[in-house]
Amino acid sequence: MKRTIWTASMCLAVVFMVSQSAVAVSEAMRQEIYDVGTLKPTDSTLKVKVGEKAPEFTLKSLSGKDVSLSDYLGKKIVVLSFVPAAWTPVCSDQWPGYNIVQDVFEKNDAVILGITVDNIPTLHAWTLQMGKLWFPVLSDFWPHGAVAQQYGVLRTDGTAERAIFIIDKQGVIRYIDVHDINQRPPLEGIIQELEKIR
Amino acid sequence: MEKIPIRVFVVLVFILITTPAWAASGEEKDFTGPLKALKLIVPEDAAQRAYLGIEAKSGEISLNTIKADILVIEIFSMYCPHCQKHAPVANQFFAAIEKNKAARDRIRMIGIGVGNSPYEVGIFKEKYSPPFPLFDDRNSAVVNAFSGIVTPYYFILRLEEGKAFEVLYSKGGGYTDAEEFLGMIMDLTGIK
Numbered sequence: 001m002k003r004t005i006w007t008a009s010m011c012l013a014v015v016f017m018v019s020q021s022a023v024a025v026s027e028a029m030r031q032e033i034y035d036v037g038t039l040k041p042t043d044s045t046l047k048v049k050v051g052e053k054a055p056e057f058t059l060k061s062l063s064g065k066d067v068s069l070s071d072y073l074g075k076k077i078v079v080l081s082f083v084p085a086a087w088t089p090v091c092s093d094q095w096p097g098y099n100i101v102q103d104v105f106e107k108n109d110a111v112i113l114g115i116t117v118d119n120i121p122t123l124h125a126w127t128l129q130m131g132k133l134w135f136p137v138l139s140d141f142w143p144h145g146a147v148a149q150q151y152g153v154l155r156t157d158g159t160a161e162r163a164i165f166i167i168d169k170q171g172v173i174r175y176i177d178v179h180d181i182n183q184r185p186p187l188e189g190i191i192q193e194l195e196k197i198r
Numbered sequence: 199m200e201k202i203p204i205r206v207f208v209v210l211v212f213i214l215i216t217t218p219a220w221a222a223s224g225e226e227k228d229f230t231g232p233l234k235a236l237k238l239i240v241p242e243d244a245a246q247r248a249y250l251g252i253e254a255k256s257g258e259i260s261l262n263t264i265k266a267d268i269l270v271i272e273i274f275s276m277y278c279p280h281c282q283k284h285a286p287v288a289n290q291f292f293a294a295i296e297k298n299k300a301a302r303d304r305i306r307m308i309g310i311g312v313g314n315s316p317y318e319v320g321i322f323k324e325k326y327s328p329p330f331p332l333f334d335d336r337n338s339a340v341v342n343a344f345s346g347i348v349t350p351y352y353f354i355l356r357l358e359e360g361k362a363f364e365v366l367y368s369k370g371g372g373y374t375d376a377e378e379f380l381g382m383i384m385d386l387t388g389i390k
Contacts, residue, residue, distance in 0.1 A: 096277055
């Protein structure tokens with residue numbers, strides 16, 4: 001009899017605890033994000049300047065295609081959005097904001113190229129939770145951070161800076177914001193710059 | 199009557215200790231202090247000021263200057279994909295309040311874009327057309343006070359004009375059924 005009560009109690013305990021953790025759905029979502037804490041605002045030295053020709057690159061995109069900066073030459077203004085790493089707090093809430101303003105970027109004849117130093121499978125899993133992104137997401141994984149290094153935004157820990165480069169249709173850099181890694185660059189800053197160029 | 203075996207007693211105590219308080223109440227953290235200190239920019243829209251019973255036409259207000267018995271606050275961000283997905287449900291929830299006479303007379307709802315500039319809140323308004331007033335966080339007051347908050351995050355406050363208010367509910371994450379959420383609030387607040 002005592003054994004039966006003991007077994008029933010344990011089952012009850014397990015069922016109860018499992019049901020309580022299921023209540024906290026948002027807790028589960030929060031647990032997907034790795035909190036890196038507050039980081040040194042910037043940790044690299046720029047290798048390009050406004051007015052210079054943007055260094056050419058080719059990177060593999062999430063769709064499997066190679067994407068080159070020169071693909072957009074004469075066609076679109078390019079906004080390079082480097083973010084430090086997948087599954088980190090600020091980065092996970094940056095591109096989803098850009099994702100709802102496709103019309104604003106298109107109105108300014110601009111496209112975003114999102115770049116991180118993560119590999120394709122990681123980017124696939126990470127961007128799935130953002131919904132379907134309208135802009136290409138590029139992997140600067142191997143040689144590790146080569147494009148970030150080319151632009152001078154590879155940090156000493158191998159992640160990228162949170163940086164925006166705006167490149168006009170002639171391939172000239174018109175705007176650079178190597179932002180404090182702990183904060184998100186305001187959207188209106190980017191849009192205002194695009195409007196100036198357009 | 200048979201005594202409760204010691205092992206059963208230990209298990210029951212373990213359950214009580216390991217069950218978080220918010221599991222039953224919906225409460226996660228105590229944000230009463232930051233909510234009391236919070237200042238919001240007075241809306242430019244006269245209709246929104248009228249809805250909230252705000253007499254000032256400019257400057258800042260505290261939450262307890264809003265004229266309502268119950269205030270529902272959704273903390274959101276334009277950048278948060280969960281807030282974007284949840285926006286239509288939040289709109290349905292507001293419609294459910296307005297459809298229910300008892301609720302409409304006593305409950306007010308606002309949204310606050312944590313860390314969002316006026317431009318970013320404007321984008322959210324344009325994309326999701328929330329029918330309730332949205333406030334921006336141009337001075338970063340909200341992002342500083344509620345650092346690390348999960349969005350969307352809901353607060354339900356019982357207000358007494360000009361006095362301290364009571365936080366009845368606070369929880370991260372949205373809800374899927376607007377009517378059910380309103381029912382929960384009406385039960386919680388005793389509105390009939």
